[in-house]
Amino acid sequence: MLTLRSIEPQSIPKISEVDLLVIGGGTAGAIAGIAGGREGLNTLVVEQLGFLGGTQTGALVTPMMPNQIDREPLNGGIDMEINRRLNAIHESGVWKDGNQGWFNPETLKHTLEQMVLESGAKLLYYTMFEDAVIEDGAVAGAVVLNKAGRGFISAKRTIDASGDGDVASRAGVMVERGDPETGRNQPFSVRFHLGNVDLKRFAEYLRSLGKHDVMDTAEGSDVMLIHTAMVWGKGWTLEPVFRKAVSDGVLQEHDGDYFQVFTMAGRPGELAFNCPRIRENVDGTNPDHLTLAQIRGREIIQRYVAFCRRYLPGCEQAYLVMSAPMVGVRESRRIQGEYYLTTDEVLGGAKFTDAILRNCYPLDVHRDPQDKRNGVIKLPPGEYHEVPYRCLVPVGVEGLLVAGRCFSASFEAQSSVRIQSNCRAMGEAAAVASAMSLRSGISLRRVDGVELRAELKRRGARL
Template sequence: MKAYTVPSKEITVRFTADVVVCGGGSAGVHAAVAAADEGMSVILVEQFGSLGGTAGNALVTPLMHSHIDGNPSCSYITDKLNKKMTVLDGIDASGNQFDPVVLRIASEQLCLETGVKLLYYHFISGVIKENGEIKGIITVSKSGEYVIEGKVFIDCTGDGDVSVLAGAEYTKGNPDTGKCQPISLRYTLSGVDIATFGEFIRSEISRTGVSKGASYDGKVVYAACTATDDWAVTDLFKKAITNGDLVEDDKVYWQVFKLPNRNDTLAFNNPEFFEYVDGTDSVHLTKAQTDGKAAILRQLNFYKKYMKGFDSAYISEIAPMVGIRESRHIVAEYMLTGEEMLEKKKFGDTICQNNYPVDIHGKNLKFGQKITPVDDGKPWYDIPFRSLVVKGFDNLFVAGRCLGSDFLAQSSLRIQRSVRSTGEAAGIASAIAVKQGVKAKEIDGSMVRQLMIAKGATFKE
């Protein structure tokens, strides 16, 4: 491959803070607010023009339940965020159904009110380090290239970009196939007659005698379809594929949700892609956007032709951010394994509890013969604080879906509830590191959890 030699250059330091949070997604927002709440000066660096990450910019809604009785938050900041979203009429009473646009706004309000300095439209292109300590990150923006200095850095990029630029080790993808999980491009349709669509779903259940993945209670409608042929709407997809109105991949994964505050809008968890799936490859991301838009137009025509309630429907938003389920797994002081997740392992330094199941798209895996779940009356597993401490670095944490775990464990812990908790824990830990002058790996994770609880986070005993 042809290459050029670029002359060395001097890069100006433009901003300095106690804590620099890299990435403004679910983990990043919680990390930034948690550190600011502890009195730290905080800079939050984000590549888009709004916060929320996959939950906001990739339109990933609703919030998945932890599958633990009582659904403990393991986060005090989530309560703050939900209150703001409630005022903005962007979340339902359960806290699960939410409007991604409202989440973006509420996240921004929360950060600004807490004193977090936001830097939008900044891409991180390099890291400055000395003997295992990060001194600064190099960013590129319309303003040019410059350095942001900090005492502690938190990698919430989702792909572990900062950790990798610093030289951290990582794994990526399914060890059996070498491929990452499938990716999606979400969208919303407005102008939908929800009642008519809901009654249509009821009629399909009656016509086919199949109720799987379909419901309508007179207000909230839901429907889904996957590669298996046992869903209420499978027959519709098969007809459209036979007639050339859809392609087979349109049926492999399709899901639709009602947004809580929009009476004419549906949110779709599709189209999904199974070949170009590397969220760290810009060519793959570009193809997801171009192929995704073509698929969205095809699917809109399908709804109008084969379903009811879509006569006046139109595309109201296509996610500017591709929905990435999994990419890099940064090597941390502790790597949580799938076996530990399935065995419901507990840790003294837990900062999050979760029981969300294995969720690997495009592949049906069975683990019953590999593990023996521990029946301790506590059906959940813990995420240890050590999985947030990037191995080999004194002042670098990682939070979110790219924390220290293997492929199988990550398929469960990648949900928004968990990544919020990990960001919050990393933010509190960063403040401890600054105040006490200690290295990241020297921090007692149980102390971090106790501080989370003292502020309002709930954990199961």
């Protein structure tokens, strides 16, 4: 029997019938689309915005954090293919220690789109997932909403790459959210870009202060590398400048809680800001919170722009290129999966026979200033842990996998694994697992994780 969890099915026209439906064309979902298409599956990626990349391109999170040991990346496969493709056209830079993922978000949008289309997968933009369609205990597709109204997409397999576990949650999968000790989510950020910056003068100024990463060119490319930050009380040499700006009334005290700036490949004269940070009302599944974040974020950005122009040499003529169309959400729902990755397993370097990715990025919780627990905890030098396939398989429902930051893990384990290369790896693994389950006529739960691992390895994963 066909049932919708909350909508009368009769009135909804079937608009598409696919093997693989990917909800969300973000960091994980775009890669799931590429991998699904390459597997020969009739694949459709549904995305609420008009472009791919999600947090990477929409929330302007342009630096990919390194996941590597002795300069050797732990991720391979499509993640590495994309980085190489962008490196080859100088649209991503090789940063410190060989990290390849510092990209121009506009070029990434285009590259992902081309790769999805080249794979044979299809795209449906400006379309929002609304509800899961359940048939005999399995997700059999989704109801979506767009300008044409509601439509039903029937799918043999569905990947929830919404970042927020929207499909899993509507399908009745149990979810967790936030820090179990405080009940709070990690903060949001509303990022922005500043243009018409004289990067050379800015770099000279920062060098004269000390304690900043400034190099004339990033490794193997012509990108000027600048990274600086300011957090009250952490010894950043920009602190006296911030103090002066607060006393002049240009900034407010909390504007100095977290300020971080990078350059990007392919965008000379621009700076990308990993701020402002929003700490209150930070449930990424609450539309009121998201709305408030954009409003407040834009207010603070106006102050930062004024600050940069007045106090930072090289930024006198700078202008606001854009504020991020998407709020940067670090974590929201985490599904209950067949395996729950714990904090101890991350720090202890746990290994699994059904591993789909390897990670050595530290625990990285952006704690409130009053929370004195350590936010960043590294794995032992040279150590990595693995994430098993079972973390993508939701408990209690068939036909569905998740990929991306909403996978099954503790709050702190998620803070480590959520980086972009790992989300991409989850997207690829979920699509390959979907193809294996369809080829063998078995459920996603029954896909042999050891075989999946071998398949991923054949496709270039470093496992």
